[in-house]
Amino acid sequence: MRIYVAGHRGMVGGAIARKLRERGVEVITRTHAELDLTDQAAVRAFFASEKPDGVVLAAAKVGGIYANNTYPADFIYENLMIEANVVHQAYAAGVQRLLFLGSSCIYPRAVEQPMREDALLTGVLESTNEPYAVAKIAGIKLCESYNRQYGTDYRSVMPTNLYGPGDNFHPENSHVMPALIRRFHEAVESGADEVVIWGTGKPWREFLHVDDMAEASLFVFDLDKETYEANTEPMLSHINVGFGEDVTIAELAHMIAEVTGFKGRIAFDSEKPDGTMRKLMDSSRLKAMGWKPRVALAEGVRETYRWFLDHYEAARTTA
Ligand SMILES: NC(=O)C1=CN([C@@H]2O[C@H](COP(=O)(O)OP(=O)(O)OC[C@H]3O[C@@H](n4cnc5c(N)ncnc54)[C@H](OP(=O)(O)O)[C@@H]3O)[C@@H](O)[C@H]2O)C=CC1
Numbered sequence: 001m002r003i004y005v006a007g008h009r010g011m012v013g014g015a016i017a018r019k020l021r022e023r024g025v026e027v028i029t030r031t032h033a034e035l036d037l038t039d040q041a042a043v044r045a046f047f048a049s050e051k052p053d054g055v056v057l058a059a060a061k062v063g064g065i066y067a068n069n070t071y072p073a074d075f076i077y078e079n080l081m082i083e084a085n086v087v088h089q090a091y092a093a094g095v096q097r098l099l100f101l102g103s104s105c106i107y108p109r110a111v112e113q114p115m116r117e118d119a120l121l122t123g124v125l126e127s128t129n130e131p132y133a134v135a136k137i138a139g140i141k142l143c144e145s146y147n148r149q150y151g152t153d154y155r156s157v158m159p160t161n162l163y164g165p166g167d168n169f170h171p172e173n174s175h176v177m178p179a180l181i182r183r184f185h186e187a188v189e190s191g192a193d194e195v196v197i198w199g200t201g202k203p204w205r206e207f208l209h210v211d212d213m214a215e216a217s218l219f220v221f222d223l224d225k226e227t228y229e230a231n232t233e234p235m236l237s238h239i240n241v242g243f244g245e246d247v248t249i250a251e252l253a254h255m256i257a258e259v260t261g262f263k264g265r266i267a268f269d270s271e272k273p274d275g276t277m278r279k280l281m282d283s284s285r286l287k288a289m290g291w292k293p294r295v296a297l298a299e300g301v302r303e304t305y306r307w308f309l310d311h312y313e314a315a316r317t318t319a
């Protein structure tokens with residue numbers, strides 16, 4: 001098998017590419033500079049020449065609450081273009097199996113918890129990331145539509161909030177876990193006596209380690225067609241991937257303060273948005289098929305902090 005992993009330099013694509021190579025699979029990669037996936041002609045030429053056997057689509061415009069809220073046009077445009085180009089050109093090149101990575105933000109903001117797959121398109125989305133969520137919903141529907149019309153086997157997984165080695169530690173554009181690891185670490189370094197957390201600290205988030213996400217992605221990718229179809233429906237074909245437990249942002253902040261050795265005050269800036277108050281995934285569909293997460297949150301935070309320390313200079317200079 002020759003598998004194209006789109007987004008192999010990202011946190012999730014990197015972990016998936018590593019696991020595939022460990023299994024002896026030939027992994028095809030292109031950097032963003034080598035192949036801009038928003039460029040239809042370039043994507044067509046790439047698929048026509050490489051003709052991969054399978055595709056994992058882990059490339060996307062990704063960011064936390066501030067980035068989503070500040071650059072909504074980039075988030076909807078780039079993600080729609082990437083998905084439309086990759087799914088269509090994969091089909092045109094005869095690729096039978098593809099895995100699309102969506103996000104838990106596809107679900108309505110006030111939906112029953114934990115969120116089941118069939119909650120999709122039942123209500124109003126969270127405003128801070130609606131454009132990104134609409135693009136991700138379009139990604140699911142692209143896969144389902146090509147399956148229905150052309151008989152392809154294109155699958156979708158919906159990850160909860162992810163973290164781990166390879167994350168983006170940008171001070172504003174990143175997700176909460178890497179943002180707080182960096183902010184607490186820098187407070188310890190500078191001797192600051194206060195760290196400010198965005199929002200009220202009351203929202204709940206479920207965090208899954210990237211290695212668990214990579215395992216889940218390959219687990220779903222590898223399922224035989226009958227098993228996948230028996231556990232999904234033609235127009236409800238996505239599968240949730242979550243850890244199964246969530247914490248408040250305040251609890252996460254205290255956990256990161258402890259790991260980084262910060263002893264000062266933790267303050268909350270309620271002028272900043274909270275986003276959705278809770279988005280715990282119901283991952284029973286996937287768990288019933290045999291996947292389970294392995295990395296506990298406390299262990300994952302410690303490991304991610306060690307990775308951050310090892311790569312801190314790189315993170316600081318790219319910020
Ligand atoms: N991280 C999280 O908490 C969550 C992530 N997801 C989803 O998981 C997937 C992977 O996310 P993650 O690994 O965290 O994201 P990253 O930002 O770490 O990686 C995304 C990768 O996509 C590449 N990319 C972006 N735009 C283009 C483009 N136009 N052409 C080619 N390559 C491009 C980026 O390259 P470059 O950096 O050079 O632009 C980067 O390597 C995404 O689909 C994301 O939406 C879902 C839920 C939660």
Ligand SMILES: C[C@H]1O[C@H](OP(=O)(O)OP(=O)(O)OC[C@H]2O[C@@H](n3cnc4c(=O)[nH]c(N)nc43)[C@H](O)[C@@H]2O)[C@@H](O)[C@@H](O)C1=O
Pocket residue numbers: 062063064065066068103104105128129132160161162172173174175176177179180197198199203205249272273274275276
């Ligand atoms: C994965 C998911 O990620 C995004 O949604 P989100 O879950 O709201 O992501 P977040 O990690 O940025 O924030 C989580 C919570 O944490 C709070 N918070 C505190 N202090 C910081 C802080 O310093 N940075 C950030 N980013 N958040 C902070 C923040 O106010 C919020 O209450 C989507 O846009 C979309 O990308 C998506 O799919």
